[in-house]
Amino acid sequence: MLPTVPKIDNPEKYSDFDLPREKLEYALGEALKKIDYAIETMNGKFPAEYGVNNIYAPMENNYGWGSGFWPGMIWHAYELTGDEKYKETATSLIPSFLTRIQQKLGVNHHDMGFLYTPSCVAAYKLTGNETAKEAAILAADHLITRYHAKGKFIQAWGDVRDPESYRLIIDCLLNIPLLYWASEVTGDPKYDEIAYNHFNTTVNVCCRPDASTFHTYYFNPKTGKPLRGATHQGNSDDSAWARGQAWGMYGPLLTNMYHPNEKAIQVFEATTNYFLNHIPSDYLAYWDLCFTDGSTQPRDSSSDAIALCALLEGIKHLDDTDPLKSIYTNAAKRIMNTLIDTCLTKDIPESNGLLLHATYALPQKIGVDDLNIWGDYFYMEALHRMLNPDWHPYW
Ligand code: GLY
Numbered sequence: 001m002l003p004t005v006p007k008i009d010n011p012e013k014y015s016d017f018d019l020p021r022e023k024l025e026y027a028l029g030e031a032l033k034k035i036d037y038a039i040e041t042m043n044g045k046f047p048a049e050y051g052v053n054n055i056y057a058p059m060e061n062n063y064g065w066g067s068g069f070w071p072g073m074i075w076h077a078y079e080l081t082g083d084e085k086y087k088e089t090a091t092s093l094i095p096s097f098l099t100r101i102q103q104k105l106g107v108n109h110h111d112m113g114f115l116y117t118p119s120c121v122a123a124y125k126l127t128g129n130e131t132a133k134e135a136a137i138l139a140a141d142h143l144i145t146r147y148h149a150k151g152k153f154i155q156a157w158g159d160v161r162d163p164e165s166y167r168l169i170i171d172c173l174l175n176i177p178l179l180y181w182a183s184e185v186t187g188d189p190k191y192d193e194i195a196y197n198h199f200n201t202t203v204n205v206c207c208r209p210d211a212s213t214f215h216t217y218y219f220n221p222k223t224g225k226p227l228r229g230a231t232h233q234g235n236s237d238d239s240a241w242a243r244g245q246a247w248g249m250y251g252p253l254l255t256n257m258y259h260p261n262e263k264a265i266q267v268f269e270a271t272t273n274y275f276l277n278h279i280p281s282d283y284l285a286y287w288d289l290c291f292t293d294g295s296t297q298p299r300d301s302s303s304d305a306i307a308l309c310a311l312l313e314g315i316k317h318l319d320d321t322d323p324l325k326s327i328y329t330n331a332a333k334r335i336m337n338t339l340i341d342t343c344l345t346k347d348i349p350e351s352n353g354l355l356l357h358a359t360y361a362l363p364q365k366i367g368v369d370d371l372n373i374w375g376d377y378f379y380m381e382a383l384h385r386m387l388n389p390d391w392h393p394y395w
Pocket of ligand 1: 171243360
């Protein structure tokens with residue numbers, strides 16, 4: 001059953017707010033300085049997924065699950081400035097994505113969309129680069145090998161024959177746009193069918209009745225029937241890991257771009273209202289939404305950045321008369337304002353990232369209250385969306 005959309009507990013928290021364009025332009029200027037510096041420090045390599053003391057180390061190879069975000073940020077810089085140096089840098093990273101998928105390097109998981117959409121699909125959409133197209137279609141071919149027809153979902157991690165790994169994770173809602181795109185460019189409906197089945201299975205099992213979300217969900221490998229929700233990166237199986245909730249806000253809207261459907265909008269509104277009701281009064285999410293005002297737990301600015309993209313995409317689908325439209329518009333402005341005021345790295349000259357205070361995986365003790373590369377990517381996408389509401393998504 002789909003969650004009903006919870007009421008916004010305190011509409012005052014999202015009352016009218018003015019975020020002047022000059023402030024967004026200032027933020028873009030600061031982001032570009034850091035991207036320029038990172039291009040220098042990476043020197044053709046890829047930033048690690050998370051920072052250490054707010055610095056990304058260059059990775060020797062294109063191997064991690066987050067490598068796509070770096071070229072994605074550079075594509076945003078290119079579109080926002082028209083400066084050819086960004087196009088050249090992002091284009092120079094494409095061959096490593098082709099090699100990676102041809103040689104199956106670090107691809108024994110479902111993150112083909114995170115890897116290939118902001119890097120290669122973006123390159124193809126913006127410049128018609130055929131190598132990028134080839135790499136992204138191969139990545140889509142690889143992703144569908146993880147589909148379980150019985151359970152109607154794409155397995156997140158591990159060997160697809162391992163019954164212990166027979167589960168999905170909510171993050172995968174961001175991987176399936178690669179499949180919708182692959183059906184569009186190849187004319188073969190198989191990718192689209194798998195993606196849409198996966199979307200339906202995910203929202204059916206991951207959304208709890210109160211509109212919070214499970215991070216991961218196990219199925220019975222013999223029957224394909226849903227078994228139980230669990231967490232991997234959240235505080236507990238029953239809590240709402242902040243980033244999982246944010247994936248649950250944005251993901252349905254990305255499916256909605258290819259398959260307009262009321263269910264996606266309802267899930268977006270439900271998960272969004274839960275998020276907005278549970279972030280603290282300074283608008284910077286704690287890493288798990290079970291923590292709120294007064295807690296000393298670390299924050300996760302990347303959840304805010306993803307949620308911002310969801311809000312900015314979601315308001316396009318709301319009527320001007322819908323009270324949620326003004327709440328979401330003001331929430332987006334307030335969250336962006338918080339990121340600009342409290343998370344920029346501008347006072348840390350040695351930092352080569354954009355956003356402080358992100359948390360990768362607290363239970364695993366990695367990347368806690370530091371940079372993370374998808375936080376930086378979605379922050380750039382959100383800035384882009386605010387500066388140019390007509391932007392055409394890479395997704
Ligand atoms: N998709 C992995 C993460 O959000 O940490």
